[in-house]
Amino acid sequence: MSTEFDQKVHGTLGDANLQFAIYTATGRLKEKRVETVATDVLPDYQELRTQANAIKKHSIENLDHYLEEFERNLTAHGGRVVYCKDGTEVADFILSLAKERGAHLIVKSKSMTTEEIDLNERLEHQGLESVETDLGEYILQLAHQRPYHIVAPALHMTRYEVADLFERRLHVPNETVPEKQTALARSVLRQKFLSADIGISGANFLVADSGAVVIVENEGNARLTTSAPKIHIAIAGIEKVIPRSQDLATFLKLLARSATGQLLSVYTSFLSGPRRESEIDGPDEFYVVLLDNGRTRLLPDKGKRQSLFCIRCGACLNTCPVYRKIGGHSFPWVYSGPIGAILTPQFMGVQHEPALPFASSLCGACGEVCPVKIDIPKILLELRSDVKKTETREKQNRLEKLAFRGFAWLMTHPRIYEMAGQLARSLGPPSFNAGPLGAWLSQRDLPPLPARSFREMWRRR
């Protein structure tokens, strides 16, 4: 395990307030999800998951076809598609557009894809002002932190920390009531919305047959971002495309339920191009950036490419016993929890993030709650195997190999196994404070040895 990862994990485990915050927030989200997918309120939940999985599978298998169809249809409605390999290309595109239009102020709505490429930092280095407008993201931008959770980005912060932050950064009196804090952010950001030159959003779905970008949110900041400024730029990973608008009937029923336990998010925007001539408001220019940034690396493997089905609901984080202990900032990249543990090593290369596939108890809960049925536990196992394959001969742990060989020998010699068990019980529980077993046990508990073994009980039955 990397020492940095280890340190962050131990830091989180040792912080009682943080442990409480993570546990209650994820617990609440988890409960609300369960209520809204229950059989009496959504009898066809499993059929919807199966359908969503089939649509995503089909879309990814024919990705080039649907990207081109999306491009054709958006272009027909007056929008423009810009393909970008990485963050540098995205920033270059936005900077040159801003220069041409004389734009200075950008309002941004929440987007994990832009977090991947540190878009705000890139733009601000070049003298543009880029303001996050989702309340949680705004708080994090002021605090110079990255999201703690895919859908609840500031989950780890208390209202008192927010009060101190606003006081320090916005020069306002210390205010600890969330309602008043929200009103404060609203009034600051309202001015930004009304004077912004460009709005940058993410995208939850790209619809090929309509050339449309679909954005789901609760606050209204994405609507303002996409309708107040004269230029709208949506930034989306290439894997976001689905064939038809009608498929939204499936995905929209799953997304909000899985994310926050709502039947639908407050606002679902379906946007296809700039405002039409007869429409009264809306942007004059509409761009969709289709970003690769490592996604095509995941495509060749027929099994693991399902990682790209993810619709970023965060349900796997809320249900994961590991995420609920180690939190979001222990993870090395923007995606945390089970989905982060499979996405990050594949985007970066397993040799760069070898610890992540092992940060799991393989309990299977993530796979069970995934609305698009990504088999996360299976991919974790495959990535573990990939990590082992990339390790050089010298790096391979000889001791570990020897231990497993010894274990295999013991398990195939029942008489000796039984004698070893008797010996262990008569000597009492072993202690492993040092050495490799000590490190392994620092994050795990050995079960107590029973007074009698199963074999003994069976014989005396």
Added chain:
Amino acid sequence: MSRDHILHRVRTALGRSAGQAVAEAPPPRILIPRVEMDARVASMLARVEALAGEALETANPCAFVAAAIAGKTAVASNAPYLAECGITSLPGVRSGITDRDQLRDACAAADIGITSADYALADTGTLVMLASPHETRLISLLPPQHIAVVPRGRILTGLDELFSILPNPAEQTSSMVLITGPSRTADIEQILVRGVHGPGHITVVVAP
């Protein structure tokens, strides 16, 4: 730019060639339940109320809106239905704006935004708004209160019916927005706060 590079990488990884035909996509899953109009109205009202919105059915929407305005300022959309009801000629109501900048200033200053809705979804309590010469994006968004007056005949059962009536919304509008309850956040300590950037108060008036 990187268009050809990316599409080439995608095709190589998938073992496809440019312009290669695709297998038929799994058919969309559209299942429309049979629900009587009275039950749809009841569900619509109950859902909006469950989201802490206000919801009612009335034969005289104009009187209700007049009472709700009570000295405040309002911007109304150009939906013909609002004019038919007499809402656009109520005192304090500004309507008939067709200029973007004027609309924006009016919405930023108004206490209430009044719209109709193209459709409503009974099973989730949702308003469906299509941008057009009649409905704008900002009237339902900038003022702190939103009142939507919807003829009951426009209440659909849910998403499946909406997408069967509008299989491709882009053919009609550049912007279709589904509104389900007041603007909200729980970003600070999971405490629910209404009225973040959009209206914190929403009233759905079901009319004949």
